[in-house]
Amino acid sequence: MAGLVLLNVMVVLALPACTSPSSPAELTPTLSFKSIxxxxxxxxxxIPVPTFSYQPRRRLDLTGKWRVEVMAMDDDLSLTPRSSxxxxxxxxxxxxxxxVYDDTHWPASDVPGSFNPPPSPTGNGAWYRKDFDVPVEWQNQTVxxxxxxxxxxxxxxxxxxxxGYHEGGSTPFAFDASDAVIAGDVNTxxxxxxxxxxxTRQDIVPWGLTDWWNYGGLTQPVWLEASASIYAARADIGACELRAGKRGPLVAGVTGPLRPAGAGLLGGASSRPAL
Structure with missing residues (x-):
């Protein structure tokens, strides 16, 4: 009967050495929690973190062609708190x-997309610009x-x-554009x-080598949403205890912030019998 031979195989991968990571610049996180x-x-x-699934609201899709200028960026500056x-x-x-800026000589690129598709080593950053029309009906709306x-x-x-700004290449984010948008006109x-x-540094994610390409740019869709001047900005659902064999009305409570356009948050709550 043939014997069983066990082999230990060590695989050594030759990888390019990483530059010594620099110390964190401590860019302030934009995500926080507030009691309301x-x-x-x-x-x-x-603003409350909104839902990023498509909603039955007025919507402008900004995907498609954008003007893009690939260029070198100052990483230390980008990761420094915006206050300074x-x-x-x-x-x-x-x-x-x-x-008002002459970007007519910039090449047009698709969004979603990347300014550095493989095997391009060009630049570590880019400027994106796009002009679009906003309907006049969006006036006095929360955008x-x-x-x-x-x-x-x-x-x-x-x-x-x-x-504002956002750090992180895999997470969605949003800004209140109500005071900046111009209804019935061209916006940029x-x-x-x-x-x-x-x-190159320890204050980014991921900071080391990985097995995928480091795509840079607007890698997912971009869009605008318009809501009423006062709207339900967020709904949080809590757990309740239900017992089998019991009959009767179930009271469902709704608690969450009401957000007037361009103003702070108003705590609100309501409850009604549920079938």
Whole structure:
């Protein structure tokens, strides 16, 4: 009877050495939690984290062709708190964030997409710009600008108004655009995206080597939503105890923030019998 031979095989992979990661710059997270009417509400850039599934609301799809300029970005500046970095970011933009800027020589690229598809090594960042019409019916509406994802750090302007930033290439995010949008006119959105190379610093995710390409840019859809001036910004569902064999009315309670356009949050609650 043949014997059983066990072999231990060691595989050594030759990988390029990573640059020594720099110390974190501590870019302030945009996600937080706030207690409203006894509930903990997830907040992002000052508004409740909305749903990113399609809603039966007025909607403008911004996917399609955008003007894109690939360029080198200052990673240290991009990961510095905006309280001290925004002034320099605007200076470096040289007008790219404004509504009036000559981007006609920029190539047109698809969104969703990437400014550095493989095997392109070009640049670690890009500016994105797009002009679009907003219906006059959107006047006095709450307007939210939503992103499926942008890799890796995105700073967003609408009609020259700075809306905010987001860090993280795989998570959706949104901004309140109510005060920046111009109903019944042409609007311009400008986005600065920095995608730091992996292995160069410890304050990005992922920071080391991976088995997929580091796609940079607007990698998921972008769209605008319009809602009434006061609307249900978020609904949180809690658990309740149900016992089998019992008959009678079930009271369902709804607690959540009501958000007037351009204002703060109002805690609200209601309950009604449920069948």
């Amino acid at each position: 009417a006894g509930s903990r509400i997830a907040m992002q850039d000052g 970095a925004l002034k320099q970011i605007v200076a470096d933009a040289a007008g790219r964030q404004q509504s 939210t600008l939503k992103f499926g994802a942008a890799n890796y750090i995105a700073d967003v302007w609408l009609n020259g108004h700075y809306l 959105v400008a986005i600065r995206i920095d995608n730091p190379p992996w292995g």
